[in-house]
Amino acid sequence: MITISNLHFSYGQRPVFSGLNLRLAAGTICGLLGRNGTGKSTLLRNIGGFLFPQKGQITTLGFQPGRRQPAFLEQVILLPETFQLPPVSMRQWLKNNAPFYARFDLDAFHRYAKDFEIPSTPRLTELSYGQQKKAMISFALATNAPLLLMDEPTNGLDIVGKSQFRKIIAGAIDESRAILISTHQVKDLEQLIDRILIIDEGKLVFDQPLASVADKLLFKLSFDPTEEEQSLYCETSFKGSALILPNTEQKESRPDLEMLYKAITTDPVTINAQFK
Secondary structure, eight states: OEEEEEEEEEETTEEEEEEEEEEEOSSOEEEEEOOTTSSHHHHHHHHHTSSOOSEEEEEETTBOGGGOOHHHHTTEEEEOSSOOOOSSOHHHHHHHHGGGOTTOOHHHHHHHHHHTTOOOOSSGGGSOHHHHHHHHHHHHHHTTOSEEEEESTTTTOOHHHHHHHHHHHHHHOOTTOEEEEEESOGGGGTTTOSEEEEEETTEEEEEEEHHHHHHHEEEEEEOOHHHHHHOSEEEEETTEEEEEEEOTTOOOOOOOHHHHHHHHHHOHHHHHGGGO
């Protein structure tokens, strides 16, 4: 669905990517993790055809995104982190925007809006920011676009809203579409994503299915100094040491994505060596 080869991109004299490579198939909910300013939003916009590589090639859904052909644009939708909605009704907004997406399903939109408990108001501007974001998520999903790019979608959502988001997204994925979610709020994506991408300083430093993470790494709380010495990554506290260990005995544990992210950005070589 997405193939990126030798991507180079910069803002003026500030380089963002220098030779990034990536492949993403359909049927995947992929989490794109990284610090603010490391290029997550830039990558989404290059994939969606809103920014253009200085070097290298991107193929999305068989198209070159930068050409912005109508047949491509109706198959991909980008939900930005911030947006400004006009002072119109939801009905009018849908009337203006839904026709750009040939697969748009109005009934599905209303189901998502109901699940998100979005109140009915005369104007979209009367909704809170969190409610506006829920409306835009509902619209994005209802387009039935094969590729959905989401930039920090849980910003502005309360605890209930984040739970609703995870449930709705999990129910929306199928083998014909892919969802790429950029975030620095790692905990919001746990139990949702099935593949992890981590970008640091403009480089893709980690790319693994979540199943492989659970297979190769053991996450545990320990009071054993010997285990701490053997760990790949350690965080100590009065509750004990939170460890990432090589999973040599194929034990089951629940991957802690926030801890994994810290481990990767601290020492990517050591963690990646476990997957060779």
